[in-house]
Amino acid sequence: MDINVAHLPTHKAGYSAPIWWGQLLMMSIEGVLFAILTAGYCYVRVNFAVWPPPGIENPRVTIPIIGLVVLLISAIPMIWADKALKKKDRNGVLLGLILNAALAVVFLGIRWYEFLALNFKWNTNIYGSFVWSLLGLHTMHTIADLLETFVFIGIILVRRVGEKQEEGLETDSFYWGFVIVTWIPVFFLVYVYPHLAKPF
Numbered sequence: 001m002d003i004n005v006a007h008l009p010t011h012k013a014g015y016s017a018p019i020w021w022g023q024l025l026m027m028s029i030e031g032v033l034f035a036i037l038t039a040g041y042c043y044v045r046v047n048f049a050v051w052p053p054p055g056i057e058n059p060r061v062t063i064p065i066i067g068l069v070v071l072l073i074s075a076i077p078m079i080w081a082d083k084a085l086k087k088k089d090r091n092g093v094l095l096g097l098i099l100n101a102a103l104a105v106v107f108l109g110i111r112w113y114e115f116l117a118l119n120f121k122w123n124t125n126i127y128g129s130f131v132w133s134l135l136g137l138h139t140m141h142t143i144a145d146l147l148e149t150f151v152f153i154g155i156i157l158v159r160r161v162g163e164k165q166e167e168g169l170e171t172d173s174f175y176w177g178f179v180i181v182t183w184i185p186v187f188f189l190v191y192v193y194p195h196l197a198k199p200f
Contacts, residue, residue, distance in 0.1 A: 048127075059117075072180065075176070
């Protein structure tokens with residue numbers, strides 16, 4: 001028996017679309033990874049009388065603070081692009097994505113400096129392993145979303161934007177918010193807490 005499905009939609013839009021659930025699932029998995037690393041960091045911390053461990057200087061915070069500000073500001077053009085998308089404003093979307101990508105590149109440049117400024121390596125001790133893992137994990141997420149943003153910029157430039165691409169753009173902006181939100185507690189843990197920690 002033949003079933004005619006010609007009347008069914010070719011694309012499911014909105015929050016019930018598979019891409020949204022896939023994005024939420026991926027963010028949940030990545031959020032769990034951050035939670036595991038944070039819990040491990042805190043567990044190791046209570047086993048040391050002094051934090052950071054002896055021989056390791058407190059991390060410098062000036063440049064990382066600038067990076068945090070840049071990352072927070074990068075939310076503005078992404079929100080702008082998302083709103084322009086709803087208005088079918090191609091130029092507004094393109095400008096928002098380009099500004100967001102530019103700020104992301106600046107943030108990654110600052111992140112590179114952060115890695116170089118650390119006076120320990122990932123294999124120096126358990127503290128170094130956790131700090132490098134937290135920074136590395138967040139850096140990979142930032143790079144992944146930046147590459148996705150570059151893809152969407154290319155799609156818009158060649159004018160191949162359909163319903164599926166619009167859905168992808170919305171999830172891209174949603175994921176960028178995740179990148180920003182996850183960095184705030186990691187920033188506090190890596191850069192602020194060592195300056196506040198008192199010897200046990």
